[in-house]
Amino acid sequence: MTDGIVQLVPTAIVAGMFALFIFSGLRKRSSQATEYGFSGSYTGRVGIGAGIASNWMSAGSFLGLAGVFYMKGYFAMAYVVGWTGGYVLLLVLMASQIRRFGKFTAPDFVGFRYESETARTLAALISIIITVIYCVAQFRGIALLVSWLFGIAYIPAVIVGASLAVSFVVVSGALGANRNQKLQYFVLIITFILPLMLLTRKLGYFWILPQFGYGAAIGELQQQFGFNFSEPFASTTLFEWFALCFTLMFGTAGLPHVLSRFYMVPGIRDARWGVVWGLFFIALIYWSAPAYGVLARLFEARNGLPPQVGSADAADMVVITAAVLGGLPAWAVGLLAAGGMSAAFSTVAGLLMTGSASFSFDIYPRLIRPNASELDKSYAAKGFFLVLAAIVMVLTLQPWGMIAEIAAFAFALAGNTIFPAFLLGIWWPRANAAGAICGMLTGLMISFAPLLAGDRLPLLSHLFPLTSSAFIGAPLVMAVMIVISLLTSPPSAAIRLFVCRDVHNCHEE
């Protein structure tokens, strides 16, 4: 995609969109600003839902998902189901209970529930690792878009993209701009669906609901080009599908930045209904994403281009490719690029800020400098923000895989560590610190085992695939937590009483 041509109109649209976000944030600055980055105006249930959805939308949803459809066909449905079904788990098992703990971050929760500084620090470390992996996926998306916009190669694009992302956070932070998440969500959904409607309309399909209209493209691909979508499990096994799907669901219910939406909502009932709206807004994107992957295939087949199934870079850019090959005007392609960019930027901003806050509150004063003052902590947060961004940038230089796959690895890690700690912490008062610490360590090992020892032990990477290890991993970690908890002394009566009475309201009648 690097043809040395600067895409002028799309670049202008991307720049304009970021100006709009900063400007609209400035207008509301008097109302609130927090250094955590997950603040937002909670006005009503739809507003909470839009906040949940825009917090969730990342380069993985905007660019990555269509890429997996392009590359792997039906297998990518595991991402759609995993990234929506996780919210059912989150809603029924965790959302309102987390709220009743009255904590602010995942390490806070773990430290309070398990009454252990070690567990808290471990949870903070794991959150930071998850942040880094998740951000690598975002930086990859940013770099690919920058590389296309400015016509430069991938490696310099990573550096340019990273500097843009860091300066965006610094500038909007310095100006005191607040994230207007409702506006951001509605901009995202329009930039994603409007070009799709234009594309399907151009093809003469049912364009009012392109989510269904793309079926015609599947039919044409099958009849005229012999490209087959009707063998869902031809190249993958049921195990691979379920492992990925359930890993993503467990990860959704364990990602610190997703959980953080539920600590601070004003009321439990609004939080619950907010999840429904959020899920609906997320589903709107996921109903549409397969269409881009399928249409890109169709345009390539029509133009006689060979499908680039070997190239992860090309696959991650299919949303743009489909729009370009479909002959959309430059402004429409620009909208798509701007939407992808803003999805990635906002995720990066939120994650890096929570990551550095977590470092400055949970790790720095406990492990590095025991008597740090508030000023020290705030310097540590700023410094660590830059360190984190630099680590992510260096990691992004490596071609690890597709955006969605890198994101899935972060989900697997969250599903193997934070998810079991929260689930048992909420539903089983007997779970204690020793169990949680051993469980989270086991989860860490399971997640990284295929990366470190997968070559020597093929069975390991077969049972715990890098992107899908939580399917077996999470139950295994929970078993470890239960066994270790039962072997060691129970947690204090106070915390058991708290979980029983205040979290679950289990009065005997």
Next chain:
Amino acid sequence: MDETSANKGFSFFKPRGATMRDEVRVIKLILSGWLIAIVGFQLIAYYLEASYSVLLLKNLTFFNLPLQFWLTGQFLPLWFIILCVLFNIWMDRHSAQSLEGSLRFRIKATSGEDE
């Protein structure tokens, strides 16, 4: 409730108290609906592919979209939304008085920056 009753313990599979028992029953129902739909649709697609070969699945289209795309890609996310709505309606009806009463952590968005 006193400390001795906390010592008796509870868990997801051993709920205590009428409110919690009801809640856990609904959660189990919702999660069964969730699990059966996810696993069931994949088994249907797998079974059709394995036993009737490509022919049937190729022709099993509605509005040009193959059956498995409808079931998994379009219906499952919708089904999840329906499940969440059902859960919320039930929760609103049955636990309104007891749960909303225990809202002790009323936090305004402005106070999120300390801690």
